[in-house]
């Protein structure tokens with residue numbers, strides 16, 4: 001197998017044996033983020049496909065997630081850090097009912113490496129907790145992540161709850177079940193502030209930079 005195929009297969013197989021030396025080798029050719037967005041994401045895509053076809057069970061997908069997390073934790077040490085003054089404070093949460101956090105945590109890494117103070121509220125975060133944290137932290141923006149189809153709907157009701165609580169700071173949403181169109185037609189009308197859709201973590205950084213300008 002080529003290096004790229006091996007990297008994808010660690011994720012698909014859910015095994016860490018040989019992972020770190022291969023990640024080290026990959027860093028000679030690619031940036032840390034390219035390794036994540038390329039072969040590792042390709043592996044995750046395959047895991048999703050196999051799981052969808054009932055060829056993997058949840059326990060196996062969890063092992064794949066462990067490999068992805070270990071890889072990101074290792075690669076994080078090699079990411080460019082921009083130690084500029086703090087650009088803003090952003091709350092991050094995976095919405096109520098959803099446990100997927102690898103994407104959200106990647107967003108946290110990218111944003112905090114680029115001058116943002118991130119308050120990561122974790123997974124399955126109900127709107128009440130977001131509202132409470134907003135009041136304590138006085139954040140400049142709120143980031144919502146969700147991968148399940150029902151999470152897209154959860155973002156609509158979270159936006160309504162935030163609006164009803166009088167909050168109008170920008171909201172950034174992201175995750176596999178969302179689209180720009182859904183964001184525009186379904187979430188934005190329910191909120192008084194700006195709502196932007198980020199397709200990936202780097203897009204999230206670009207948008208955050210624009211929002212904080």
Ligand code: B1M
Pocket residue numbers: 044045046047048049051052058059061062064065068092097098099100101102103104106107142143144145146147148149150172173174175176177198199200201202204
């Ligand atoms: Co789940 N899962 N899962 N899962 N899982 C999906 C999402 C699914 C598409 C798989 C499939 O069927 N093909 C499917 C959803 C179906 C649907 O709703 N349409 C699914 C399902 C069904 C489920 C369960 C219901 C399974 C079950 O129990 N029967 C269950 C849900 C439990 C719950 O949430 N209540 C479940 C559980 C799990 C595990 C726990 C086993 C594990 C998660 C572990 C963890 O996160 N700690 C897991 C995994 C790993 C996946 C897949 C395979 C991979 C997700 C992932 O980590 N991708 C996924 C299939 C897939 O996506 N290919 C799947 C890598 C990650 C870096 O990408 O999160 O998309 P992603 O983040 C991206 C962008 O989306 C974006 O930036 C990131 C990249 O830069 N982004 C943001 C994300 N959030 C953002 C926020 C932003 C900005 C950008 O600003 C705030």
